[in-house]
Amino acid sequence: MNIVALFKLVPDLVEELEIDGNGTALNMDFLRLIINEFDDHAIEQAILLKERGGAQVSILGPDIEGVEDVLYTAASKGADRLIKLTGDFQGKANNHAMARAVTSALKELQPDLILTGVQANTDLDGSLGPLLAEYLDMPYVGYVSGVKVADGKVITRKEYPGGLVAEMEIKLPAVLGIQAAEQPPRYIAVAKVRQAMKTATIEVRTLAESDLSGGSTIRRMFKPEAGTRAEMIEGSAEEVTTRLLDIFKEIGVL
Amino acid sequence: MPQMTDESVRAGSTREDDISFYEKVLAAAPNGEQLRLCLECGNCSGICPFGYLMTYPPSRLIAMLRADRFNKVLETDTVWMCVSCYACTAVCPSKIPLTFGLMTSVKEELLLAGNVPAELQTALANSQRYGNPQGESPRKRADWANGIQPEVKIMGKVKQPVDVLWFVGDYPSYHPRVQSTTKALAKVLNALGVDFGILGPDESSDGDSQRLAGERGLFEMLAEKNGKVFSKYQFNRIITTDPHAYNAIKNEYPRLGISYPVQHFTEYLVEHLEQLTPLLKHEVKAKVTYHDPCYLGRANGIFDQPRALLEAIPGVELVEMAHNHANSLCCGGGGGGMWLDGFQWEKAHVRMSDWRVREAVTSGASILAVACPYETPRFEDAVKSLNGSGPLIVKDIAELLAESLG
Ligand code: SF4
Ligand code: SF4
Numbered sequence: 324m325n326i327v328a329l330f331k332l333v334p335d336l337v338e339e340l341e342i343d344g345n346g347t348a349l350n351m352d353f354l355r356l357i358i359n360e361f362d363d364h365a366i367e368q369a370i371l372l373k374e375r376g377g378a379q380v381s382i383l384g385p386d387i388e389g390v391e392d393v394l395y396t397a398a399s400k401g402a403d404r405l406i407k408l409t410g411d412f413q414g415k416a417n418n419h420a421m422a423r424a425v426t427s428a429l430k431e432l433q434p435d436l437i438l439t440g441v442q443a444n445t446d447l448d449g450s451l452g453p454l455l456a457e458y459l460d461m462p463y464v465g466y467v468s469g470v471k472v473a474d475g476k477v478i479t480r481k482e483y484p485g486g487l488v489a490e491m492e493i494k495l496p497a498v499l500g501i502q503a504a505e506q507p508p509r510y511i512a513v514a515k516v517r518q519a520m521k522t523a524t525i526e527v528r529t530l531a532e533s534d535l536s537g538g539s540t541i542r543r544m545f546k547p548e549a550g551t552r553a554e555m556i557e558g559s560a561e562e563v564t565t566r567l568l569d570i571f572k573e574i575g576v577l
Numbered sequence: 578m579p580q581m582t583d584e585s586v587r588a589g590s591t592r593e594d595d596i597s598f599y600e601k602v603l604a605a606a607p608n609g610e611q612l613r614l615c616l617e618c619g620n621c622s623g624i625c626p627f628g629y630l631m632t633y634p635p636s637r638l639i640a641m642l643r644a645d646r647f648n649k650v651l652e653t654d655t656v657w658m659c660v661s662c663y664a665c666t667a668v669c670p671s672k673i674p675l676t677f678g679l680m681t682s683v684k685e686e687l688l689l690a691g692n693v694p695a696e697l698q699t700a701l702a703n704s705q706r707y708g709n710p711q712g713e714s715p716r717k718r719a720d721w722a723n724g725i726q727p728e729v730k731i732m733g734k735v736k737q738p739v740d741v742l743w744f745v746g747d748y749p750s751y752h753p754r755v756q757s758t759t760k761a762l763a764k765v766l767n768a769l770g771v772d773f774g775i776l777g778p779d780e781s782s783d784g785d786s787q788r789l790a791g792e793r794g795l796f797e798m799l800a801e802k803n804g805k806v807f808s809k810y811q812f813n814r815i816i817t818t819d820p821h822a823y824n825a826i827k828n829e830y831p832r833l834g835i836s837y838p839v840q841h842f843t844e845y846l847v848e849h850l851e852q853l854t855p856l857l858k859h860e861v862k863a864k865v866t867y868h869d870p871c872y873l874g875r876a877n878g879i880f881d882q883p884r885a886l887l888e889a890i891p892g893v894e895l896v897e898m899a900h901n902h903a904n905s906l907c908c909g910g911g912g913g914g915m916w917l918d919g920f921q922w923e924k925a926h927v928r929m930s931d932w933r934v935r936e937a938v939t940s941g942a943s944i945l946a947v948a949c950p951y952e953t954p955r956f957e958d959a960v961k962s963l964n965g966s967g968p969l970i971v972k973d974i975a976e977l978l979a980e981s982l983g
Contacts, residue, residue: 337707337712337713337714338714338716339714353716357706507695507698509691509698510693510697510698510701510702512688512689512792512794512795513705513792513794513795513797513798514689514793514794515689515794516794517794
């Protein structure tokens, strides 16, 4: 069984976000990139499947800051092939372009199962999984939180709002959008990652020119703006409570 | 019966990986080879605060190692009850480095085998990525100092030599409760006119608790980062807020080639007591008891300096708890304990900090004075949750000094 896990790197929200001078993008000067949390779960799920039933696991990610850390960590978890994709991932790159561009690299790996995070905080034009499934002509199930493999098929656990869970059987090859791996992504000791850096090799694939069509264009990016109907009460606790009491009296609830 | 030689202890473990584990324990700490001299007296397991909950407390661990059954240990998780309090090491008649050598090496094996409680994994992953176990923004490491006058010098900004480099530490930098200790210490240093600077965003976790939780590689990574930063700046000595940072920089960093004179702030302030005493004008009229932090007291022999500072505060009457000096009880935060509260609660249904707070109440003190940033929040939580400990106030020595400065 060939499993491919595809990941994106997204801004690490440990820092407060700022908008850049043009007002259409984030100021990336001080932001670090981090693996999209759901993609981290997709990698964990791939490793769990390998541990359970044997598989060849390939991990693919864009060649930008932080990619090697993610790949070597995945190798220490048990991934077999590490591939970084060179291409245009900065600036206007969108999920449509990314999905189209990785299609040939993915086909070459002849995957039975493609796992990717169900969403990312940089998804502006839909999430990656369904787009990949469309360009590869494979079925897709998203919001998956459990995967079992049985004779050329997988049975997925898909979560619905309101606490409903469905088990779905899907023919392979297929694309799954992982919401949560069956166990949280494991911690890998630094010594093990350092060892992987010495022994594992990272392959490189160059992606085709990006075709941005289908994506969205950002006209204006801005922080939430205070509406005019809300009155922000400022001052000391005492001043605030006094003003609150007045308001309650004004509107007749006191 | 074969004669008991070094070889036979070692040969007790015939499996390859047991031998390498044995070697690891030997190499992990100075005097590691003392392990061969275990008398199986059981003192270590008896004094261990959570020994009664461990499947293999220290003496049994050694027995398992000798009996070639170390693989059994790897199947258990109760070694994670060890809070690296150093009590076992302090009482061992054969002077075996149990805490640094044995317990830490076992945790390391468990960690490499992936047998790690989830809470601890989060703290380790945060330390790896952000340089602090809480997962806070490294850019905000010096935010606690905003508004302090005279302004706290951040080495990367002022680009000038200082006399004292203050290694602030993780909890003193970010924890909202502990930040008040940090500000208090800044006030004391300013009152003394000390020429000091901090590293701010350049500072990473000292890594000592991560090391004692078995993540040696992470410790080395953090130490190397700090070592590089130290070498960029000019200063005469380092002082630390945190006894764990003090322990790391004093005893562990030199083994990685990073050597600087370092003092815990209580040591440093006692050296300046003549200057400090006349400034302590305001009375703190209270019975005060002092909790010896494991990594200041037992591990590094600093018992008198913190007490001397407390006694210099007018109005303070110092009383001792039943367990004091080398016999002090651990607050439960060391060796990864800070990040294992849920795991340990599930096994113990009691917190070490509860025991300690009860002792403080019994001593008749109204203030429990501490000198380690793990302790204020831990003891305050215990005070909140224990009936009858209501009026007890927990304060860092730096806070009491700052109060007395007025
Ligand atoms: S206290 Fe020392 S000598 Fe006694 S059992 Fe423990 S390790 Fe062995
Ligand atoms: S260091 Fe403390 S908690 Fe750990 S085994 Fe020794 S006595 Fe027990």
